[in-house]
Amino acid sequence: MTPTTTTGTAIVTGAGAGFGLALATALAARGTTVLATGRDAARLRAAVADLPRVVAVPGDVTDPAHRADLVATARRLGGLDLLVHNAGELGPSPLPPLAAYPLDALRAVHETTVVAALALTQLALPLLRTAAAPAVVTLSSDAAVEAYPGWGGYGSAKAALDHLAAVLGVEEPGVRVWAVDPGDMRTAMHQRAFPGEDISDRPEPGTAVPAFLRLLDERPPSGRYRAADLVVAPAAGAVAR
Template identity: 75%
Template sequence: MTSATAIVTGAGQGFGLALTASLAARGTTVIACARDADRLHAATAALPGVVPLAGDVTDPAFREELVAAAGRLDLLVHNAGELGPSPLPTLERYPLDALRGVLETTVLAPLALTQLALPLLRASATGTIVTLSSDAAVDAYAGWGGYGAAKAALDHLAAVLAVEEPDLRVYAFDPGDMRTAMHQRAFPGEDISDRPEPGTVVPSLLHLLDERLPSGRYRGADLVAGSRR
């Protein structure tokens, strides 16, 4: 993605930050967004070609600001998401207001941002959209009903968008478990040090982008640099 422009949401930490750093190292101009302004600016201060924009992707005005800041756009990565309550509640006890928040951040905001960005992506020779998925979107885990339902909906949006926009690449990318703040919130008090660092998963996504594999859902565990298992 050399000389490209990308928007990465949820770029202040975790996988979003690791991806932003890798794209910047390749010469990509990255519009990096996150809700925590101080953390975002501190995390990206030393990264060349990164434009940090603090805001909430559920805010329509901020979404317009993101697209306007890009000017042109080759890659849109929907990394921002919402876990929901911690500890994770069963569906019997799931607060509906909390579920609305999960769906707003994880499903509605990515769709709204995509709608704004589509004209720019269509104008790019390599227009690509990536939505971050999860195994909770396809497998049933107790406590993961809210988050999993949101990710399943996002997966389906990506699949339909790929049919509707055949000239674009649209990927739902499942990075697998990672050592992130969100994952720690899902397992409060547990040791998650056995999970891989986000930076170790980024090469799988970069391979997907470089090879421009057909639109679809991909697992990071099934992709390695230079080949697909």
């Protein structure tokens, strides 16, 4: 397989650790200039300090000024080819049932995962529409389609993000829009969902990266995909849900 994403510019949110950092690292290794963003400025800068072609743009994606700065930076670099919505919010830990879910916390989960993602996409679309092979990637989860006790807040936000991605793919036929479920990963967020438990049996975040790169290389139709299916079998279309 010959990579097609060897140039251009990408924005990756939530890139200070975990999957966002792993994907930013892989994209940069292929020649993409990556604007990496995350809330913790010190952690982000330390994480990407030795990565060529990765530019740290710290900030909170729920902040309109930060979103504008990200897109303005991409514009100064010549445009935007890829937007990856990896930033998300788990919510309270331990995970509460919906009967006791704090409403302010639910608003925060949806603000980060859904509202901020759409707001950043709206700003980025003028640049994406002029790119040769533009794409938007949203991070999904099995919690978006399965009813797990305690996962109502996070799962509802991911389900909403999935639907936004599906509609955007129809409304913007010139832009590939993929919602991708990476599967369980050994991340700090996943650990917070299971406080006190050993999650060392979960795969490292980097194991899901090849599936995302395959999407970029093969450019299947917009839709929802599972990383496990992309690794095991050829991408033949969106996973039915």
